[in-house]
Amino acid sequence: MRSAGLQVTIGEAMVVLYPEDQRALAEADRFGSDVGGAEFNVATSLARLGLPTSWVSRLGTDGFGARIRRVAGESGVDTSAVELDPSRPTGLYVKETTRTAGDVSTRMHYHRSGSAASALSSATLASPAAAALLTSAELVHTSGITAALSPTAAEAVTGLRAVLGPDTRLSVDLNYRPQLWGDGDTSALTALVAQADLLFLGRDEAEACFGHGDARRLFDAHPLLDTIVVKEDAHRASVHRRGGVEVHVRCLSVDVVEPIGAGDAFAAGFLCGLAERRDDAACLRLGHALAALALTSAGDRPLSVPDEMDRERIAGASDEDWASWAVSPGASPWRRSS
Ligand SMILES: Nc1ncnc2c1ncn2[C@@H]1O[C@H](COP(=O)(O)OP(=O)(O)O)[C@@H](O)[C@H]1O
Numbered sequence: 001m002r003s004a005g006l007q008v009t010i011g012e013a014m015v016v017l018y019p020e021d022q023r024a025l026a027e028a029d030r031f032g033s034d035v036g037g038a039e040f041n042v043a044t045s046l047a048r049l050g051l052p053t054s055w056v057s058r059l060g061t062d063g064f065g066a067r068i069r070r071v072a073g074e075s076g077v078d079t080s081a082v083e084l085d086p087s088r089p090t091g092l093y094v095k096e097t098t099r100t101a102g103d104v105s106t107r108m109h110y111h112r113s114g115s116a117a118s119a120l121s122s123a124t125l126a127s128p129a130a131a132a133l134l135t136s137a138e139l140v141h142t143s144g145i146t147a148a149l150s151p152t153a154a155e156a157v158t159g160l161r162a163v164l165g166p167d168t169r170l171s172v173d174l175n176y177r178p179q180l181w182g183d184g185d186t187s188a189l190t191a192l193v194a195q196a197d198l199l200f201l202g203r204d205e206a207e208a209c210f211g212h213g214d215a216r217r218l219f220d221a222h223p224l225l226d227t228i229v230v231k232e233d234a235h236r237a238s239v240h241r242r243g244g245v246e247v248h249v250r251c252l253s254v255d256v257v258e259p260i261g262a263g264d265a266f267a268a269g270f271l272c273g274l275a276e277r278r279d280d281a282a283c284l285r286l287g288h289a290l291a292a293l294a295l296t297s298a299g300d301r302p303l304s305v306p307d308e309m310d311r312e313r314i315a316g317a318s319d320e321d322w323a324s325w326a327v328s329p330g331a332s333p334w335r336r337s338s
């Protein structure tokens with residue numbers, strides 16, 4: 001396998017709290033805790049998959065910020081371009097999961113306004129450490145969440161293309177969070193998408209954000225885009241290439257514990273496949289496999305990631321094997337003991 005180039009992600013990380021036993025917040029006395037944030041989740045998964053990965057962001061000098069830096073380091077993520085801000089706190093969010101017959105859904109409660117990461121700006125991206133990464137990266141990944149953090153963060157990511165190297169690809173996960181777009185003006189999100197080479201979106205969020213999730217219309221409206229990855233629903237995802245080639249791969253059968261983080265894990269699996277120069281179907285399979293590992297964890301990130309041998313099995317799975325694979329907590333069907 002050809003060695004992968006540098007992957008860089010840009011965005012906020014927060015500490016996450018979630019009630020033990022998935023109780024409603026009003027009933028919860030005990031909480032589990034993790035670290036999350038869309039682009040941080042992607043960075044830690046990419047690094048654990050063995051790709052050289054850096055994360056660009058801002059953290060408070062509080063204990064939460066120290067914890068996030070520790071988790072980044074343990075995962076193998078380079079934080080040399082993370083700014084520390086003694087005057088602002090590190091963000092926090094709380095997850096509230098509801099189970100009804102056959103369905104699991106989670107509400108997010110954010111405590112992040114005024115956070116250190118919300119002060120992310122063009123100056124953050126222009127610091128010598130960040131500029132060196134952004135000009136040499138093979139791929140830079142960010143999401144609509146970063147564009148929604150504040151006016152300065154929006155300005156930074158809507159000018160992103162100008163600070164990347166000439167061969168650096170820009171990957172954007174739409175991650176449309178209506179909660180974060182108070183006045184409903186999503187022009188910064190549109191400006192970010194307009195710079196992307198590669199766009200990840202969920203069919204439902206694209207319909208809410210653009211009024212449709214039609215790849216051909218998105219290619220027409222965004223001339224730089226060459227690839228759109230559509231998470232259709234809980235059953236299927238597809239890759240659309242400009243020019244009309246489409247590849248579809250069904251999701252794995254998964255015993256879902258908690259859904260938050262599945263999209264980020266999916267993006268990491270897909271990007272790992274791209275970095276390893278795999279074909280579109282293999283990239284989608286890797287995305288589904290990482291998503292399955294996030295879905296079977298109560299935290300936002302997969303508890304484990306497939307090693308290179310497992311990735312070969314996932315990428316090369318026969319349709320019959322793929323259709324028969326089921327993932328539940330602690331059980332990864334592609335891992336053989338022999
Ligand atoms: N019920 C499910 N069963 C199996 N895989 C799922 C399920 N729900 C989500 N996934 C996986 O997670 C990926 C992301 O799902 P999605 O709900 O779109 O996430 P997000 O809203 O976090 O972006 C899907 O493309 C798929 O790989």
Ligand SMILES: O=C(O)C(=O)C[C@H](O)[C@H](O)COP(=O)(O)O
Binds near residue numbers: 038039145265
């Ligand atoms: O919402 C935010 O701002 C966050 O960054 C918190 C979460 O870590 C991501 O939202 C997870 O995203 P999904 O993988 O799409 O479920």
